[in-house]
Amino acid sequence: MSAVMAVPKKKTSKAKRDQRRAHWRRKAGFEAQKALSLGKSILTGRSTFVYPTEKEEEEEE
Structure with a gap:
């Protein structure tokens, strides 16, 4: 049994291709x-995002 690759039946139009790329x-x-936005909030200190600081990393070791 030989492996047969899937082949598209028809050529995709440029409009469809462009639509997919625009969405991506x-x-x-x-x-x-x-x-x-997350980076800015961390730098200003107004973040509710929890991330390890240098002090916490040193204490764990």
Whole structure:
């Protein structure tokens, strides 16, 4: 038995391709925005996000 690879039946249109890429980029943009926002809140000290500090890491060792 030989392994047969799946092949798309028809060519995907440029519009569909562009739509998928735009969606992927939009998702990436939202994630980048969230990361930047989290970073800013940590730097200002107004964050409710729990993260280890240098002192806590030294005490664990």
